[in-house]
Amino acid sequence: QVQLQESGPGLVKPSGTLSLTCAVSGDSIASSKWWNWVRQPPGKGLEWIGEIYPSGSTNYNPSLKSRLSMSVDKSKDQFSLRLTSVTAADTAVYYCASRIFGDIRRSAFDYWGQGILVTVSS
């Protein structure tokens, strides 16, 4: 059973950088999966942020691409998100999630972290 756990600061100042980490257990981050970030502003719907493969290959949401970077740390079985120049619009619960690679029809988000609320405020 794969378990994902987000960690990072719950408060970030406007124009600052939001940095989060997702720890993976019950599986290796080097396995054939895409490792994803999804966010949800308070009271609103879900927005896909982007994903990274263990090789380092990434897919980013174009709406965030200019401010976004992701990385993988295989030695720690974790992956990370970095979002720069944040504003109040980036306030949200941030989830990490996984989906399998290879069988496209099965490649929905099968495992999710519990989520972490990040507030952008001075």
Add this chain to the structure above:
Amino acid sequence: EIVLTQSPGTLSLSPGERATLSCRASQSVNNKCLAWYQQKPGQAPRLLIYGASSRATGIPDRFSGSGSGTDFTLTISRLEPEDFAVYYCQQYVTSPLTFGGGTKVEIK
């Protein structure tokens, strides 16, 4: 970008009734790469259906998905008290991956 439109926004039903939720895509979702998720307050989404019609592990058979192309449906045959929640559809065939705006199933 594939835009997903869910309807209705809110569905008010009683336990034991049948729920029918719709998800319409702005362009064809190839290979039926359409999923449904359930989300309860304060919880992460949970995968119910993938591939438009395949139930995820541990999902009761009162949940069923159907559809292809641009029109998809999630049906809950008989609502249990624990089924009152928000439901999202999602396409994962092409980047950016996108979600619908959600349908809230509430107790009438």
